[in-house]
Amino acid sequence: MPIFKKRSISAFGKKKQDMPEGLWQKCPSCGAMIHELDLQQRYRVCPKCEHHFTLNSDERIQMIVDQGSFEEMDANLETVNTLKFKSYEDKIKNYQKRTGLKDAIVTGRSKIGGEPAVIGVMDFRFLGASMGSVVGEKVTRAVEAATAENSAVILFCASGGARMHEGILSLMQMAKTSGALARHAEAKLPYISVLTHPTTGGVTASFATLGDIIIAEPKCMIGFAGPRVVKETTHQNLPPGFQTAEFMMKHGLVDRIVPRSEMRECLTSLLGYMMPRAAA
Amino acid sequence: MNVEPLEFEKPVAELERKLKDLRENSKEIEVDKEIRRIEEKIMATKSDIYRNLTTWQRVQIARHKQRPFTLDYFNQCFDDFLELHGDRHVGDDAAMPGGFATVEGRRCVALGHQKGRDTKENLHRNFGAAHPEGYRKALRLMRLGEKFGAPIIALIDTPGAYPGIGAEERNIAEAIAFNLREMMLIRVPIIAVVIGEGGSGGALGIGVADRVLMMENAYYSVISPEGCAAILWKDGKHAPEAAEALKISAPDLKQLGIIDEIIAEPVGGAHHDHVAAAASLKTAVLKHLRELEVKDTDTLLEERYQRFRKFGEFRER
Numbered sequence: 001m002p003i004f005k006k007r008s009i010s011a012f013g014k015k016k017q018d019m020p021e022g023l024w025q026k027c028p029s030c031g032a033m034i035h036e037l038d039l040q041q042r043y044r045v046c047p048k049c050e051h052h053f054t055l056n057s058d059e060r061i062q063m064i065v066d067q068g069s070f071e072e073m074d075a076n077l078e079t080v081n082t083l084k085f086k087s088y089e090d091k092i093k094n095y096q097k098r099t100g101l102k103d104a105i106v107t108g109r110s111k112i113g114g115e116p117a118v119i120g121v122m123d124f125r126f127l128g129a130s131m132g133s134v135v136g137e138k139v140t141r142a143v144e145a146a147t148a149e150n151s152a153v154i155l156f157c158a159s160g161g162a163r164m165h166e167g168i169l170s171l172m173q174m175a176k177t178s179g180a181l182a183r184h185a186e187a188k189l190p191y192i193s194v195l196t197h198p199t200t201g202g203v204t205a206s207f208a209t210l211g212d213i214i215i216a217e218p219k220c221m222i223g224f225a226g227p228r229v230v231k232e233t234t235h236q237n238l239p240p241g242f243q244t245a246e247f248m249m250k251h252g253l254v255d256r257i258v259p260r261s262e263m264r265e266c267l268t269s270l271l272g273y274m275m276p277r278a279a280a
Numbered sequence: 281m282n283v284e285p286l287e288f289e290k291p292v293a294e295l296e297r298k299l300k301d302l303r304e305n306s307k308e309i310e311v312d313k314e315i316r317r318i319e320e321k322i323m324a325t326k327s328d329i330y331r332n333l334t335t336w337q338r339v340q341i342a343r344h345k346q347r348p349f350t351l352d353y354f355n356q357c358f359d360d361f362l363e364l365h366g367d368r369h370v371g372d373d374a375a376m377p378g379g380f381a382t383v384e385g386r387r388c389v390a391l392g393h394q395k396g397r398d399t400k401e402n403l404h405r406n407f408g409a410a411h412p413e414g415y416r417k418a419l420r421l422m423r424l425g426e427k428f429g430a431p432i433i434a435l436i437d438t439p440g441a442y443p444g445i446g447a448e449e450r451n452i453a454e455a456i457a458f459n460l461r462e463m464m465l466i467r468v469p470i471i472a473v474v475i476g477e478g479g480s481g482g483a484l485g486i487g488v489a490d491r492v493l494m495m496e497n498a499y500y501s502v503i504s505p506e507g508c509a510a511i512l513w514k515d516g517k518h519a520p521e522a523a524e525a526l527k528i529s530a531p532d533l534k535q536l537g538i539i540d541e542i543i544a545e546p547v548g549g550a551h552h553d554h555v556a557a558a559a560s561l562k563t564a565v566l567k568h569l570r571e572l573e574v575k576d577t578d579t580l581l582e583e584r585y586q587r588f589r590k591f592g593e594f595r596e597r
Contacts, residue, residue, distance in 0.1 A: 074596075082536075082593040083527050086512075133592035140589065162480070162502045164511065167526045168538050171480060171502040172591035175488050178460035179588050186465070202502070204453035205441075205481040210461055224453035224481075225443030233443050243448060253451045 027051050043260040052217050052260055054197065056099070057106040057123040060156055064119065064264050065110035072108040073118075074141055077134045079103060079166070088165040095126045103134040104159075107142040109151070113268030115275050118146035121156040122196075122203075128160030131203050135163075136173025139207060143180035143191075152190040152271055153181075157208040161201020174206035181210050190274035192267060195222050195245065195254070209253065213270055215263075216245035216254045283552055286340045288329060295322045330548055333497070335529045336520035339505060341497040341549040342476045348554045349408075350392035350435040351377060353475065356558030357565070358383050361390065364424075367416035370450060375406045375442070376414030376486075378421045380430070384566060389425035391418050391486065392435030395476070408477070409442040412455035415485050419459050422466055431469040431569055434486040439504065441482030456485035463488035464585060469572035471565055473543070474498040475550075478528075490584050491568040492538070494530045495561070496545040500538070501528035538591070540568070 024033050029051035039045075043063060044053040055063075061070050081088045096102060104126040110119050120142050122129040129135075139155065146153045162170040184191055193211030197220035204224050208214075216222060223230075223243040231238060241247040248254050258266045285293035299318045302311060333341075341347070354361045363379040365372040378391025393410060396402035418434070425432045441452050463470065463486075472489035478500030494500065505523035506516040513521070527533070530542045543564045550557035572580065 076596050077594050078597070080593050080595050083525065085525055133594045137592050137594055164503050164508055164526075166593075167502055168500060168528065168533060168536065169592055171484055172538065172588060174457075174481060174484060175460050175464075175588040176591055178457060179464040179488075179585050182461045182464040183585070185461070202481055205456040205485075206460055207457070209451070209454040209457045223448055224441065224456075225448070229443045230445060230448065234445055236445060238445065242445070248451075251449045251451065253454060 025053070027053075045260055050218060050259070052197065052219070054124055054158075056125060057101070057121040060121045061106065061108075061110075061119070063260065064154075064156075064267065065112055065117075066114065069111040070108050070119075071110070072106060073145065074107060074138050075102065077102060077138055079132055079134050081165075082133075082169060083165070083167050085165040085167070091127065091165070099123065099125050101126050103138075104129040104131070105135045105138050107138045109145070109149075112152075112154070112264070113271060115268070115271040116149065116151040117154050117267075117271065118142045118149075118151050119154045119156070122158045124158045124160075124198075127163065129158050129203075130160050130163035130170075131173050131206075132163035132166040132170045133173065136170070136176050139173075139177045140180045143177070143184050147180075147184045147187050147189060150187075150189065150276065152192065152275060153184060154192045154194065154267060155207060155211075156194045156196055157199045157203055158196045159199055159201065159203035159208070161203060171202065174202050177207045178210060181207055185212075188276065190271065192270060194258075194263070194267075196220050198222070200224070200226060212274065213255050214253060215256050215258050215266065216248065217263075218245060218257055218259055220245045222248045222253070283346055283548075284344075286337070286344065288337050288340070289548070292322060292325050292329065295325060326547065334520065335499070335523040335527075335532070336505065338497045338529050339499050339519075339523055341551070342495075342499050344549065344551045345395075345397055346551040347476055348550050348557050349397075350394045350437055350475065352554055353392075353435060353558050353561055354381065354390055356555060357562040358390065359385070364421060365417075367413040367420060369413070369416065371411075371413045373406075373411050373414030373417055374404050375408055375410040375438075376418055378418060380424075381433070383433075383562070383569075386569070387428070387430045388433055388569075389421050389430050390433045390435075391421050392475070393438040393482075393486075395437060406442060408438045409440060409479075410438065410482060410485075411442050411444070411447050412450040412452045415441070415452070415455040415459050418486050419462055422463065422470070426466050426468050429468060431471070431572065432466070432489075433565060434470065434472045434489065436472055436474045436478050436483045436487055436500075437476035437498075438479045438482045439477050440479035441485065453481075456481050459485045460488055464588075465581065467577045467581065469569065469575075469580060470584070471568050471572070473561060473565065474500045474530075474539070475561070479504065488584070488588065490572050490580060490587070491540045493541045493543055493561075493564055493568070494533060494539045495543050495550060495557070496530055497549050498530060499523070499528040500533055501526050 395408035546553035
């Protein structure tokens with residue numbers, strides 16, 4: 001019997017090796033095994049528990065914009081290590097290789113439901129989508145372009161916060177992006193902020209929470225300080241659901257929680273209410 | 281005032297103790313010579329220490345509990361100050377006092393983070409870590425300044441915005457973000473001075489200004505040196521290296537173009553002489569105020585926008 005058992009294990013191991021990589025995904029929330037094609041058809045949402053898998057920027061863009069309407073902007077912006085921060089360049093190179101991106105956000109012009117919208121999609125795979133000079137500059141340019149062209153701005157936020165490796169320059173991106181949004185608001189053009197998992201730190205404390213409308217994906221984490229910091233500072237137990245989208249909606253930050261399958265439709269209808277119309 | 285020495289100031293303190301001892305207790309006749317010798321050594325040691333301060337040593341000075349705080353500067357610099365309370369929604373944040381003030385006959389709005397000197401005061405002031413109500417009160421006061429044509433003086437001195445449960449529930453991130461956006465549009469001159477700790481978003485939340493000045497030993501950073509060390513070295517003990525790497529001292533930030541002027545402090549730091557420190561701050565603020573007052577409002581706002589618009593280093597290829 002021991003021999004039989006051994007064989008079966010080795011056979012199983014071999015079979016696993018033959019399987020194409022990534023065909024089955026395990027849901028990090030409920031543990032269900034989901035076929036990759038299933039996941040793709042369902043906006044990368046778990047069919048069992050509605051867990052929203054992390055999207056990369058490309059997947060997000062394809063789900064949101066009118067087909068073929070996306071034109072990327074400022075694709076060639078790259079970070080420079082101004083502070084000569086230890087091993088920062090290697091880190092950036094490594095993330096560039098792994099993600100095929102230059103930095104943590106993709107921006108571009110698009111149409112959504114026929115309305116012109118400049119969109120930005122933060123990509124959490126790239127150094128936790130932290131905001132340094134490149135992210136700040138690309139957001140600012142995107143907003144400025146939208147203001148100049150009478151377009152809406154829609155930013156899909158996800159971020160670990162300001163990028164430590166660029167020191168004070170990262171902090172200043174908060175003021176820079178918020179300033180551009182101030183002018184966009186003065187032009188009476190819409191800005192919709194979509195918070196996705198997780199949106200924290202300096203991004204939450206700047207453009208992410210400045211939307212005319214703030215949308216969140218179900219159960220995504222939204223906060224200023226990380227939960228560990230809050231717990232250590234206050235020595236209190238955190239309330240249930242602390243810093244989730246649902247919690248933040250209850251506390252008045254979020255206009256609507258919108259599942260991914262309804263996101264495009266929701267954005268389209270919001271733009272319908274908000275885009276400037278020629279006087280009748 | 282009896283100033284408590286910092287770790288790196290101990291050699292000076294030790295010499296000063298010796299000197300005092302000698303003056304009071306020595307019965308020897310040749311004591312004058314010895315006193316002069318020690319005095320010279322004190323001068324030499326001081327200039328040696330203070331001319332070569334590391335960033336981490338400056339951080340210690342910036343956090344010194346005897347350093348002048350916001351209300352100390354208000355008392356010293358203003359002809360009068362009338363405190364106004366509350367954000368009109370939730371409460372009054374004692375970590376962010378503010379109100380009307382007069383400086384050399386000019387009406388202005390003054391506000392800033394306020395720390396406490398002892399435990400009781402710190403419980404009241406929350407160690408200078410403001411809640412959302414503080415940021416919302418600050419903006420309310422700035423709007424008063426805008427309405428009545430009074431320029432705004434904001435003193436920055438905070439370890440950071442308060443990372444508490446209530447602060448998160450009342451959307452502290454939004455309170456800061458909203459100030460960043462609205463300060464960009466306020467139609468009167470704004471001068472911000474980092475007087476001690478410039479702790480990240482909590483500092484910037486009242487720091488979107490036409491001029492950003494900084495006391496010589498203050499620091500301004502995206503993350504505390506301890507926090508950075510904890511992430512990078514997995515150990516807060518490396519804070520001195522992190523402080524250096526983050527370039528958070530006034531000279532570093534002047535070089536990066538983040539601040540407009542460094543305000544000199546008395547020898548050894550502002551805590552050695554509140555009156556002199558306040559006099560330097562007042563002179564600098566008035567100088568910049570005079571420059572800003574003559575600008576027409578649209579120019580003022582355009583320059584404020586461009587001041588922050590230019591920050592960031594990247595390449596495009």
